[in-house]
Amino acid sequence: MTSSASKIATVGREPRLAEATAGPAPRVGARYLRYLGGVVVLLGLFERSDLLPLPAVVGLVAAMVVVVVLGLAAALGRANAGRPSFDPRHYLTPVMAVVVGAAVSIQIVDWKLHLAAQVLVGVAVFAASYVTVERIGGRRRPGHEFLENASVILVLLGAYLALLAGVSSLSLRVILIFVATYMAAYVQLSRAVSEPGRALVGGLLVSLAATAIAFGLISAQFLDISRLGSILLVAWYVNTGMVFYMLEGTMTREILIEYMVGVVICAGLVATAIITH
DSSP: HHHHHHHHHTTTTTHHHOOOOOOOOOOHHHHHHHHHHHHHHHHHTTTOOOTTHHHHHHHHHHHHHHHHHHHHHHHHHHTTTSSOOTTHHHHHHHHHHHHHHHHHHHOOOOHHHHHHHHHHHHHHHHHHHHHHHHTTTOOOOTTTHHHHHHHHHHHHHHHHHHHHHOOHHHHHHHHHHHHHHHHHHHHHHHHHHHSHHHHHHHHHHHHHHHHHHHHHHHHHSSOOOOHHHHHHHHHHHHHHHHHHHHHHHHOOOHHHHHHHHHHHHHHHHHHOOOOOO
């Protein structure tokens, strides 16, 4: 999965995410963004339903979103002091991480799992923010693509598991899966394709395909939550990659074979579930 994910994350990114790179901007240290991730983890520890009523949890999550947006905006402002601008794409993954982390933690009883979930939220916020700030500042490293893709995959997997475990209504499940899939696909495609409209259309195609798969598998009721979440994640990865390469007209046989492996993995998970059902 890494080769195509790296290609998707790098193609066409140069003209837009590093808009002013005549020289490296003053370095915004990773320590500041680690502090931001730490604050998110600390606040997230209070999201448990046994500590706060639901309205208070909602307010806390809203406050965390504000903290993340303002903190990242400050870091981006320093990194791109020459041409400050607001791009919502830079904030999507960190904000999604906070919201998904809250949805997961509300359903967790074990304190250790709750702490682990919030640590992962902090890691996702830090990784996505750090890569964005580094790129805006004109600094690119090979590991950035991995951090970027890993943060999106982590957030999307958490969203799938939270929705499948915490939402009982089939229609609401499908709608929320569509929304989560669309946002994750848009984040990936918007950093890769040359035209913003392509990312909007591509995200719609990916989310429609993933939602159709989710509706069929959920209705069949023979898959457990973890297996269903894994299938949806692989389906998102395959659909996002294939839509990107089709839009760009750069699909090759090697890339197609890689995505076919993902299709085989999904089919294998479904087949084993049917056999053991």
